Amino acid sequence: xxxxxxxxxxxxxxxxxxxxxxxxxxxxxxxxxxxxxxxxxxxxxxxxxxxxxxxxxxxxxxxxxxxxxxxxxxxxxxxxxxxxxxxxxxxxxxxxxxxxxxxxxxxxxxxxxxxxxxxxxxxxxxxxxxxxxxxxxxxxxxxxxxxxxxxxxxxxxxxxxxxxxxxxxxxxxxxxxxxxxxxxxxxxxxxxxxxxxxxxxxxxxxxxxxxxxxxxxxxxxxxxx
Amino acid sequence: xxxxxxxxxxxxxxxxxxxxxxxxxxxxxxxxxxxxxxxxxxxxxxxxxxxxxxxxxxxxxxxxxxxxxxxxxxxxxxxxxxxxxxxxxxxxxxxxxxxxxxxxxxxxxxxxxxxxxxxxxxxxxxxxxxxxxxxxxxxxxxxxxxxxxxxxxxxxxxxxxxxxxxxxxxxxxxxxxxxxxxxxxxxxxxxxxxxxxxxxxxxxxxxxxxxxxxxxxxxxxxxxx
Numbered sequence: 001x002x003x004x005x006x007x008x009x010x011x012x013x014x015x016x017x018x019x020x021x022x023x024x025x026x027x028x029x030x031x032x033x034x035x036x037x038x039x040x041x042x043x044x045x046x047x048x049x050x051x052x053x054x055x056x057x058x059x060x061x062x063x064x065x066x067x068x069x070x071x072x073x074x075x076x077x078x079x080x081x082x083x084x085x086x087x088x089x090x091x092x093x094x095x096x097x098x099x100x101x102x103x104x105x106x107x108x109x110x111x112x113x114x115x116x117x118x119x120x121x122x123x124x125x126x127x128x129x130x131x132x133x134x135x136x137x138x139x140x141x142x143x144x145x146x147x148x149x150x151x152x153x154x155x156x157x158x159x160x161x162x163x164x165x166x167x168x169x170x171x172x173x174x175x176x177x178x179x180x181x182x183x184x185x186x187x188x189x190x191x192x193x194x195x196x197x198x199x200x201x202x203x204x205x206x207x208x209x210x211x212x213x214x215x216x217x218x219x220x221x222x223x224x225x
Numbered sequence: 226x227x228x229x230x231x232x233x234x235x236x237x238x239x240x241x242x243x244x245x246x247x248x249x250x251x252x253x254x255x256x257x258x259x260x261x262x263x264x265x266x267x268x269x270x271x272x273x274x275x276x277x278x279x280x281x282x283x284x285x286x287x288x289x290x291x292x293x294x295x296x297x298x299x300x301x302x303x304x305x306x307x308x309x310x311x312x313x314x315x316x317x318x319x320x321x322x323x324x325x326x327x328x329x330x331x332x333x334x335x336x337x338x339x340x341x342x343x344x345x346x347x348x349x350x351x352x353x354x355x356x357x358x359x360x361x362x363x364x365x366x367x368x369x370x371x372x373x374x375x376x377x378x379x380x381x382x383x384x385x386x387x388x389x390x391x392x393x394x395x396x397x398x399x400x401x402x403x404x405x406x407x408x409x410x411x412x413x414x415x416x417x418x419x420x421x422x423x424x425x426x427x428x429x430x431x432x433x434x435x436x437x438x439x440x441x442x443x444x445x446x447x448x449x450x
Contacts (some may be wrong), residue, residue, distance in 0.1 A: 043422075044338070048254065048281035051415035056273035056281045060320040060340050088279075095285040097269050097424075102445070105383040106363050106374045112252045113269070115285050125348075130284050138331050149331045150410055156332040178432045185375055191439045195448065196427030197268075199322075207403045207417040220327070 028173045035172045038116045039065040042094040043141060047072060049083045049090055063092065064140030069150045069164045070118055070123075071133045081161045085124040092118045092165055100195040109173060112194065118170040122163040128160040137162075141225035144219025253398045260397045264290040264342045267319040268366060272297060274308045274315055280298040288317065289365030294389045295343055296358045306386045312351040317343045317390055325420040328404035329413045336400060337419065343395040347388040362387075369444025 045063040049115055050056045059080055063072045074081035084090055098143055099112035125133050134157070138146045152160070179192045204216045270288040275281045284305055288297045295317055299306035309315055324337035350358050359382070363371045377385070404417045426448055429441045 010227075015308060017444075028404075044320055044336070046283050046318055046320070047392045048275075048283045048316070050273075050275040050279055050281045054275055055314045055344060056275045056346075058271050058273045058283055058316045058318040060318065060338065063334065068347070074382060077437055086306045089280045090280045091273070091283045093271060093283040093285065095269060099427075102367060102370065102374070104375055105381075106359070106371065106378075107377050107385075109363070109367065109370070109374065111269070111287065113285065119280060119282075119285065134331070138334070140327060141336075142327060142334065145327065145334070146331065147417070148432075149327070149334065149415055150329055150413055152330075152332050160332075165349070178434070179435075186434060187435060188324065188375055189439060190374055191442050192432040192435055193428045193441075194432070195417065195445065196395060198425050198427055200423050202251075202324075202421030202423055205421065206417045207419070209403070212414070212415055214414060216418075217416050218415070220420065 025103075028171060028217050030171050032167070034174065035116050035167065035170050036065060038096060038114045038172055038174075039063075039070065040093055040140075041114075042096055044214075045070070045072070045092050045094045047080070047090060047092050047099045049080050049088050058107045062141055063094070064137045064138060065167075066133065066136045066164070067073070068168075069166045071137050071162065071164055072122070073134065073137055076159055076161055078161075081163070084122045084163055085161050087121045087123075089119075089121055090165065096199075097197050098176065101175075101179055101199050102192055104185040104190040104192045104194065106179050106182045108185075110184070112177070113195075114171060114172070114176075116172045118165055118167060120165055120169050122165045125162045125164055130157070130160075133162045133164065134160070142220075143223065144217065148217060148219070248398045253396060255396055257392070258394050258398065260341050260392065261290060263321060263339045263399075264288075264295065264319055265365075265399055266339075267321055270295070270297070270317050270319045272305070272309075272317050274305050274313050274317060283397065287362060287366055288319070288364045290392075291358065291361045291389070293393075294391045296362050296387065297347070298359065298362055298385050298387045301384055301386055303386075306388070309347045309388055312346045313347075314344075314346055320406055321424075322422050323424050324406055326402075327402075327417055327420065329415040329417050331412040333405050333407070333410075335450065337402070338398045338423075339397070339401075341395060341397045343390055343392060345390055345394050346388045350389055352389045355382065355385075358387045358389065359385070367445075368448065369442065373442060373444070417443050 021166045047061045050059045095115040103109045134148045243418045273283045320340040324336045328334045359370045
């Protein structure tokens with residue numbers, strides 16, 4: 001993920017056909033369609049805030065894209081979220097790992113991935129806007145859940161900071177290619193290729209304290225990646 | 226991932242048995258055994274560096290734990306890696322997503338995850354130490370590959386910054402429990418439970434330009450998570 005490849009076409013998620021021979025492995029770009037597709041496919045973002053002494057902190061957070069912004073939420077007790085609410089400069093990065101790329105050389109070995117970086121400052125939402133954002137966050141992670149689960153009480157809403165980070169300054173990098181070995185390495189007797197990496201959902205497991213015998217909701221059984 | 230739960234026992238990776246009824250969902254701690262287990266199970270870290278104006282940047286990177294430190298490597302052409310080599314304060318975070326936790330209430334809904342955060346400053350390695358670190362990085366991501374693939378040339382080594390970040394200041398947070406609904410919510414007619422999330426490897430796909438018909442190496446077919 002760290003090595004610098006040359007630019008190429010954006011990823012088509014899930015497209016790993018052997019027939020697609022593209023030697024260039026990466027694209028760094030600003031295509032909002034690609035940015036949105038990556039943000040919509042992820043579940044966890046990594047969010048940074050820097051202390052006054054220059055020390056950055058990177059925390060995993062749930063998030064959701066909502067049009068031209070990314071929503072996050074956290075506890076009013078969280079120092080990081082309070083700093084974000086106060087307008088601290090932040091970076092939100094979402095990375096999807098798609099495969100291990102085994103080149104004939106160690107140097108050209110890498111990963112298939114899609115990663116979006118958003119820079120800027122977040123805005124604290126309140127009132128109806130915060131409520132709608134809370135619903136959007138829930139629906140991104142757990143589609144169908146907002147209308148089924150018990151929605152937040154005023155006390156719970158008061159304990160939650162809901163923030164919006166605009167997509168004004170964002171970029172996306174996609175690596176979806178094949179090994180890019182030097183010509184001199186192509187005849188080495190070393191297997192080369194890609195080992196796909198996928199994130200999958202297992203079978204739903206009922207809570208031990210579940211009362212009655214409610215079935216797993218249809219909206220949950222339909223979740224898939 | 227963002228909500229503040231109460232402390233509990235550390236995760237036993239892969240242990241999601243229904244019989245394990247533990248209402249507390251999280252542990253924040255400094256247990257090096259747990260830190261090491263999470264670092265050893267991950268493939269991608271998120272690494273932050275902050276510019277002079279206070280703007281943090283978070284990049285996905287390959288990494289490996291090597292005893293009491295974490296290794297990363299990047300291009301000499303990368304501004305972020307040059308800043309790290311110059312001793313900029315950094316944060317390296319590794320997060321493993323293990324499940325979606327569907328509580329009866331939206332507020333208590335969350336994720337199962339394991340996350341390690343390492344704070345500090347990296348040191349630039351050179352000579353034999355950089356060589357050994359390069360091998361360790363390769364073996365973490367692709368066990369067995371270092372001795373099979375073509376190893377780096379002096380020119381490739383010169384183009385690569387290999388850095389070590391000590392584990393002196395690190396913490397781990399684990400959420401591996403069940404929904405923690407309020408007592409008043411337990412009788413709601415809402416299904417509650419966990420949808421496991423797993424990262425899996427697909428079948429190896431040979432590079433389109435692979436010459437001859439070498440078999441997939443045994444060390445690759447043995448990879449599993």
